[in-house]
Amino acid sequence: MTAKRFWPVAGVLLLIGIEALLFGYSYPFFSLALESKGIATWLIGLNASLAGAGILIFGPFLPALIDRLGLKFLVAAQFALSFLSFAAILAFDHLAVWFVARFVMGTCFSALWTTTEIWLNGVVDDRNRGRIVGASGTLYAACQFVGPLMLSATGSTGSLPLIAAMAPLAVGVAVALSIRSAVGETDEEETGSAATLRTALGLAGALIAAAFLTGVGETAMQSLLPLYGLAHGLSEAAASRLVAVFSLGEAILVAVLGWMADRYGRRLTLIGCAALAVVSTLALPFVMGRGLILEPVLFIAGGTVSGLYTLGIVLIGQDFRGQRLAVVSTGFAMAYSAGSVVGATPIGYLIDLFGVEALPLTVALGFLALMAFLVRPRRRIELAAED
Template structure:
């Protein structure tokens, strides 16, 4: 029975490929749809609201996704999630209307949330204890890699509006064929434990500082992918340049993820998070001062992404250090919810700020919130759990 439940290489490889393609899809859709709506004359705040629809779909799904996974298993839920994303992606170029796209983005969010929840849980429950951390790291790196590659799809617009959408859908269909070959599995049923709200209250009281990282990561990721195209167009950057610059944040995160993790093991996660937040804040603050210089923006994006692009994983690792083991699943759910809240807030706040303040305000706000985060870390006192 134990052998049956182990994560064999083919399963891990297939699930990692699913996550790479899902990251590519999300990384492409956010900036691509923002650019297309801006072309059609949609205001920046309405554009930001439309972008937030994806994260509203992700957030709402977290409240009901556990039951279908327990009832039907991992594979059917992932397949349904992929089906929703493929359907919505193919429909985007069919009718470029704001309300229609809002509904499609909600659909993508639901599919994306179902796909990620089931895939992450499948990897965690199927991995042997001695390889669980490594496999989850691979999951995070796979998503980051896909998300970084996604904005390159903007360059496909030159071949026609349908091309980027159909290209992404074809990648999904390829991994879907591989996924159908895996045997289905279901999560094990555990013993009855205390009420969810009590566990959530305990987690928030003990690990509020580590969990803020998921909120900030969601805000930064969604804000950059939804609002930076608007910023870039207004300062004179071309669409291909925007498509090339956006992945640099993800590349910086991929490069620094392992070093930051190793350093956090040696000198403490709180110190690394505070230092990373301050350096990231400085990098974001400097971006408006380099104008439309693509190289300097790229350098600053790489620094910022390298410093704060690992916030989600470092925050969960820090939470695992200080929380009792039985509260870790609840911490993961809270982190996912906070990520969704940040992702919804990012495009909305950024779009409003660009319209009613100035175009550089998105970077000033990012810098400010990371400085506030670092200062709050100085007040956080919690000993590691035994």
């Protein structure tokens, strides 16, 4: 990689790390800080929900803002608004400010998740796309893990935790402004008309479905795995460990899958990833209580479920440029968020009706349907052309 291309890639990866750090930091910070003020638990939950709704509200406007402002200035503005949100809490310690600030920064963090993915796809070369995008997923997981550790050092009360959050956000503004805008690197195709953009979304239908199903499967597994473990006679500690192993797979295997996508072909890797997600989730009822087998199966399930999202990002960057890239990436992120919102609720209802085995069975059936769609003959565009 030339020096000219090194900083844009490294800089965007640094922005992704800062975003993940603050994401992991902000959720426990707000919960603990509001609890220390004696706020009702349902209000603390509402505060958290405000943060998660951002991309669903703001997402439809992202492509137009990217087109008008460019990624450099839009990403810098999102970091700046998050910085000002923490500053507002520091200056005006009022409950209404805590809620407005959480909504603003939650919206910014959700939008940053999408815009930095778009930016990274614009600055990487296609030969290394899978490796770098996969590595960014591992980087995100690692920095998100560091966030709560940082909070344990600062505490959740007083001005220190707010200042500690503002410092990396200020760095994010400076880094974003220092990177050459990706507009020139992603506009190999014309921005196109609304009809062209609708066509782009139609051509990415399989990837949008993958994003939605990943959101559903990942949220349901992380939320309901502890209950699944308890139903199989595990202790609370052992049931919680199921989620930890699942999350570890998410953090590590995405980088491996990215490398495999570049090495063995992206469509083949995506189909194989979906197949492994089906097999590993279906295997759960048969390996529960067998620790030496259970943990590798959960590890693979976590990595492949999360890997479907990462591979989708790789394929979008391969096949779309300019405004199409912005629109399809935004639709992809919104589909994932919608799946996360839907997530555990219907599967939890199915568990109430049919028992706990509805969890792995439902998730596996969803990915089986996706795999059947992916193996159909490709038409009009290679959603994931072989390298």
